[in-house]
Amino acid sequence: MSFFRKKIYATAGFNTISLGSGRKEFHPKKPRPGIEHYIKEAGLGSIDQINKPENIDEGVIGNFMAERFCRQGNLGGFFPMVHPTFQYKPCIRVEGACDSGGLALVTAIKTILADLADVVLCIGFEIQNSVKAIYGADYLAGAGWYSGERKKGHAYFFPDQFSQRAGACFEKFGKERIRAGMAQWYVNAIENARKNPKAQEYHNRNSDLMSTGLTPPNPKVFCEHINVFDCSKVSDGASAMMFTSEEGLKKIGVDGKDAVEAVAYAQIQDNLTTPPPDLTKLSTCEIAAKHAYQRAGIKSKDLSVLDVHDCFSIAGLLAVEAAGFADHGEGADFVKEGNTKVSGQIPTNTTGGLIGYGHPTGASGVRQAVDIVHQLLGKAGDCQVKIDSNRPYGMMSSMGGNDKTVVAMIFEKLE
Amino acid sequence: MTLDERLQNVAVIGAAGKMGSGIAVLIAQEMAKLKLKPENNDKIYRLNLIDVSEKALDGMRLYMKTQLLKVAEKSTVTLRGIYEGREDLVENAEIINAFVDDSYALLNFTTDIKVTKDAHLVFEAIFENEEIKIKVLKTLRELVNEDTLFMTNTSSIPISYLDEKAGLGGRIIGYHFYNPPVIQRLVEVIAAKATTDELKDVAQELGKKLRKTLVSSSDISGFIGNGHFSRDGLYALNEVERLKDKYEYHGSIYIMNKISQDFLVRPMGIFQLIDYVGIDIIECLLRVMRTHLDDESLTSSLIDKMANNKILGGQYSSGAQKDGFLKYEKNRPVGVYNIEGGKYFSFDDEWRKNIDNDLGILPEGYSPWRTLLSDAKKQDKLKAHFNNLKKMNTWGAKLALSYLKKTKEVALKLLSDGVATSADEVNAILTNGFYWLYGPINDYI
The missing domain is CATH 3.40.47.10 (Thiolase/Chalcone synthase)
Known part of the structure; x- marks a missing residue:
């Protein structure tokens, strides 16, 4: 007896470069790509591996602290920017500190198990090089208990x-x-x-x-x-992957050999x-x-x-x-x-x-x-x-x- | 009076200059840390920053803010401890800003030298001109209390001479920070004949507080640092005069710069260093040394000509390098000056290829200074580099070995003249103050 009530597949994974110190193309004082770029690069990187992007039902965006690193909230609003067919489709942003990406995966699966979608595109991203590490440390400390732990x-x-x-x-x-x-x-x-x-x-x-x-x-x-x-590392980067039902896999035209099962x-x-x-x-x-x-x-x-x-x-x-x-x-x-x-x-x-x-x-x-x-x-x-x-x-x-x-x-x- | 007590009221004269402003940043943070101790809560701390130019002081206000911010960002681990009792300051950003504000609040920017009257410690960092220095020190002597101590940042004028001329009775010591004082670890300490023991102790204690490496030098004009640098530079300048018939000025300067930077594995070429220090400063330095040492060889007509033509090097207030012997773009040399034609020759042009060809290749396995800096096996690699250089029969290798030899001779002469008392002292100055990977007194040659 399997754990999920129906089969869930994962396919079309894509990672951007993780940009930051160590990469030759990284320079702390030069302009770098922003949120729009990363969400789009990762989303399209995934979409390029399927045949029918119009059949993607929903989006999930995982992100920890764009509010502080980039002064940007309402992140679901970047989903329709990825592909013209995403306009007016549902998208939800999830946050769980450094596990925000993990929660994005889980959210996608839950939506499919609830029969609300057959294909969900998960995108996780973070931009951290916008501030010096000493200030980034403040933002990341938000993963701990601020009022109980931060001062000491x-x-x-x-x-x-x-x-x-x-x-x-x-x-x-x-x-x-x-x-x-x-x-x-x-x-x-x-x-x-x-x-x-x-x-x-x-x-x-x-x-x-x-x-x-x-x-x-x-x-x-x-x-x-x-x-x-x-x-x-302190990194700017994004990753994307699709979760689908059995039906969803067909809808986006992906062969079974290009998918694995999330069990x-x-x-x-x-x-x-x-x-x-x-x-x-x-x-x-x-x-x-x-x-x-x-x-x-x-x-x-x-x-x-x-x-x-x-x-x-x-x-x-x-x-x-x-x-x-x-x-x-x-x-x-x-x-x-x-x-x-x-x-x-x-x-x-x-x-x-x-x-x-x-x-x-x-x-x-x-x-x-x-x-x-x-x-x-x-x-x-x-x-x-x-x-x-x-x-x-x-x-x-x-x-x-x-x-x-x-x-x-x-x-x-x-x- | 303890050093901590002295640090309640300090003055920096020539505060808006390159050296004065750096010293001000260092002292301001130590004063702020003292002020922030609970037991000093009710005491008044004042750092008087005095300069003749109101405009320069304006620029300095911004400089101090920026520098104090940088310092605070680098020492946040310690600062969180200092502000432990401030419940309202939680995040690093809040603590950093509080420290910048608290340090900045100690500062008094002024053109009025009279504010020095209550200072317990005075740093003199005005232009390297002995008449002006003596005049200012005399004025200060009349203003301040009898137990006020003086530290002068002169890099060449004998301290005993300043002491006698200004009538300070041994209340002065040479405290020669290297440029930029905030970054450079080295301070050359020069006691005058009459310098008091108390001041010598204060100098040591302050060095420890500022986490500086102190190296003592005898009170002979130029001391160790400029004693070496001036003659090392003069050698290159004289070589240029010798080579210029064949390679013209721009080619010859390029040659000596390349030999020193690449073949001798230094952090920058000798002419880039001269530009960095400032050609006017070097002209001044040579004049001071020439007078006090009564040595006519300490002169360069090329330096004088450059200074006359107002091509001076040095930096803009932004820190960017001004053109001098070399032309700079984004602080990197891109061309070289020819005084006869009065123009710069681009590194991109054909002339350079012919010279590089004449010089010949660098030894096999050559690594530049920056690569070797963080290499654990740098000593072995340097040894191999110079051994390889000796085996080569190229013109470049010959020029490099002659320069290496001259550099060693200059250092040994500082020892025999009593400027330094040990080879370690000379080597320490060159490795700490000039960031050489090896001391001039070595077994390579």
């Missing part, structure tokens, strides 16, 4: 939240061990991003990534337990006003993964590919544990031993993840789903990993705030 929080609020998690892990499991896992996570992220022409770190030519990953933190200007290389998801919400129960664990992510596996009727070993929300290298290690691939405290060793590399037991963040590809916050959840779908379809280019016919599943897990808002979604390669 760090200048770099979120990096510090995860620095505290790293510190707790150092204390509980040994600093050297965890630190080595974090550095390896960074190395893998950059190595994978170098194969992804759209990744922010695509142009990275550093010959000694491990030493860079091990750069000692400088608490005077940044955080106590993490360095800037442990962090995801289950779990969306879990933790209380924003309470601290995490255990700093050394992503408890909400763990629940989300468990529910998703259960609903899909599979186990972690059935996955061929995984994409987790590595907003920080320590989050990557803990997310691999939460997804059930390593026991509590063992994530660092698991990563250090190479198990998450593209050649490893569970290829993880094969296109660079948030550290290598970049983290245009509102786009990230959609981007993760796009990359999982591309892997299952064999369309991942130089990043392609082997999809074992006995393990035809891929999972993405995206997170908003400090393990507060989580979506885990499982896709299956069609026969």
